[in-house]
Amino acid sequence: xxGFMAFPIxxxxxxxxxxxxxxxxxxxxxxxxxxxxxxxxxWSVLTIALLAxxxxxxxxxxxRFWHRATEVLVELPLALPPAAAGVxxxxxxxxxxxxxxxxxxxxxxxxxxxxxxAAPFFIRAVTxxxxxxxDEFYDxxxxxxxxxxxxxxxxxxxxxxxxxxxxxxxxxxxxxxEFGATIIFAGSYPGRTQTMPLAxxxxxxxxxxxxxxxxxxxxxxxxxxxxIAQAFTRRDIRSMR
Amino acid sequence: MKRLLAWVLAVSLCLxxxxxxxxxKTDLYVLAAASLKESFTDIGTQFEKEHPNIQVxxxxxxxxxLALQIKQQAPCDVFASADLRQMKVAExxxxxxxxxxxxxxxxxxxxxxxxxxxxKTFQDLAKPGVKVVLADSxxxxxxxxxxxxxxxxxQFQTAVLKNVASYETDVRSVLTKVELGEADCGIVYETDERxxxxxxxxxxxxxxxxxxxxxxxxxxxxxxxxAKQFVSFVMSEKGQKTLEDRGFKVR
Numbered sequence: 001x002x003g004f005m006a007f008p009i010x011x012x013x014x015x016x017x018x019x020x021x022x023x024x025x026x027x028x029x030x031x032x033x034x035x036x037x038x039x040x041x042x043w044s045v046l047t048i049a050l051l052a053x054x055x056x057x058x059x060x061x062x063x064r065f066w067h068r069a070t071e072v073l074v075e076l077p078l079a080l081p082p083a084a085a086g087v088x089x090x091x092x093x094x095x096x097x098x099x100x101x102x103x104x105x106x107x108x109x110x111x112x113x114x115x116x117x118a119a120p121f122f123i124r125a126v127t128x129x130x131x132x133x134x135d136e137f138y139d140x141x142x143x144x145x146x147x148x149x150x151x152x153x154x155x156x157x158x159x160x161x162x163x164x165x166x167x168x169x170x171x172x173x174x175x176x177x178e179f180g181a182t183i184i185f186a187g188s189y190p191g192r193t194q195t196m197p198l199a200x201x202x203x204x205x206x207x208x209x210x211x212x213x214x215x216x217x218x219x220x221x222x223x224x225x226x227x228i229a230q231a232f233t234r235r236d237i238r239s240m241r
Numbered sequence: 242m243k244r245l246l247a248w249v250l251a252v253s254l255c256l257x258x259x260x261x262x263x264x265x266k267t268d269l270y271v272l273a274a275a276s277l278k279e280s281f282t283d284i285g286t287q288f289e290k291e292h293p294n295i296q297v298x299x300x301x302x303x304x305x306x307l308a309l310q311i312k313q314q315a316p317c318d319v320f321a322s323a324d325l326r327q328m329k330v331a332e333x334x335x336x337x338x339x340x341x342x343x344x345x346x347x348x349x350x351x352x353x354x355x356x357x358x359x360x361k362t363f364q365d366l367a368k369p370g371v372k373v374v375l376a377d378s379x380x381x382x383x384x385x386x387x388x389x390x391x392x393x394x395x396q397f398q399t400a401v402l403k404n405v406a407s408y409e410t411d412v413r414s415v416l417t418k419v420e421l422g423e424a425d426c427g428i429v430y431e432t433d434e435r436x437x438x439x440x441x442x443x444x445x446x447x448x449x450x451x452x453x454x455x456x457x458x459x460x461x462x463x464x465x466x467x468a469k470q471f472v473s474f475v476m477s478e479k480g481q482k483t484l485e486d487r488g489f490k491v492r
Contacts, residue, residue, distance in 0.1 A: 094422070095421075096355075104423050105372065105406035105407050105423070105424075183410075186407075187407025187408075187409070188407050188409065189407050190408075202377060202410065
């Protein structure tokens with residue numbers, strides 16, 4: 001298993017070659033795609049942090065049927081092919097969809113696609129952290145007169161901070177690698193909706209070297225994302241022992 | 242847990258046994274341009290009827306995609322490209338003998354507009370605020386499309402290119418975005434408009450019409466004799482009739 005997983009990654013690094021990759025990435029078309037990816041993923045991660053944290057708190061601290069049903073619903077995109085996610089976004093928010101947001105072929109469409117596929121990774125990590133927090137903390141705070149908002153900000157958030165950081169890192173890496181939903185929902189236009197993964201796909205058809213270099217950079221993004229996530233969650237486990 | 246694992250193993254072994262390729266049949270990989278989807282599916286079925294021991298495996302994508310796959314040694318016995326340029330790219334893989342390349346059909350570039358869009362005439366493509374979708378310039382339909390716009394006038398081409406919302410990876414993706422109403426209009430082939438749902442055809446002004454040529458080749462390899470038979474079938478009266486029924490022009 002390890003060999004099967006490692007072989008393509010090693011091949012990518014060896015064939016790609018860092019010095020070669022760096023010179024390829026200096027091309028205007030590559031820089032355009034990289035900047036777009038940086039901009040959109042930062043917005044996506046910010047959106048996820050602001051909107052998904054309260055939701056994860058609500059799911060994690062509750063144990064009613066609705067909490068579990070919501071959890072399944074918002075984690076569904078994990079198992080959904082990204083292309084199917086793109087189709088779903090189109091019929092929901094497209095120009096002739098149920099709710100026309102007027103964002104077709106814009107950077108906002110890219111961000112929506114990224115949030116849709118990446119948020120479940122964050123919610124999964126953070127929900128678990130909220131659920132693990134001992135009820136006693138909350139009970140004690142409540143008896144001292146802390147309202148629901150105070151409990152969220154002074155107990156829930158600080159204790160879950162590592163999981164929050166780890167979840168953000170993972171969802172950032174996933175957003176950076178998002179392809180299927182983006183090409184279907186946002187299309188592909190250089191500098192506007194053509195993020196790095198899309199540039200890799202088109203580059204594969206046009207210029208293999210640039211595709212290789214961008215693949216290598218995305219691999220680096222994934223490694224950094226997962227390393228940060230591990231650094232936060234691992235210590236979490238140890239400190240609990 | 243053990244029982245679950247045993248079940249998973251048993252089911253996957255069963256599914257392994259009934260994969261697509263049938264025993265005793267030779268697979269013939271036909272990589273064809275996206276615009277040939279319906280016609281080559283028909284031709285493949287007809288060819289299988291006449292050759293019961295052969296199973297045609299059709300693969301449809303943008304010709305530039307297929308040409309690259311051929312260069313990367315993907316399995317391929319027959320390649321049908323929507324232009325000569327991508328056939329040349331495939332030839333550079335040394336898997337195609339240039340003498341085996343034959344032109345087998347022609348098509349016409351066309352403008353499709355979505356049902357509810359404000360695009361009524363060809364000139365509307367250049368109006369500010371119109372969302373135009375084209376195939377990427379590496380895609381045959383994209384290259385032909387640029388030619389079509391340039392034929393009207395360079396100024397018109399510039400104005401329309403300002404309206405481009407997305408460059409798609411094959412002509413059928415362009416068609417889908419127009420069908421869904423995501424885009425107001427797009428440049429496709431006449432044959433695509435025939436299979437499209439809920440679109441309006443926008444007439445191309447006289448003098449700006451662009452025709453396209455399709456090329457087919459049997460690839461070198463163990464199946465070349467069969468591949469040549471398939472090409473002959475496409476060129477036969479029956480094959481050409483099928484293409485004509487789908488709106489292609491044949492000789």
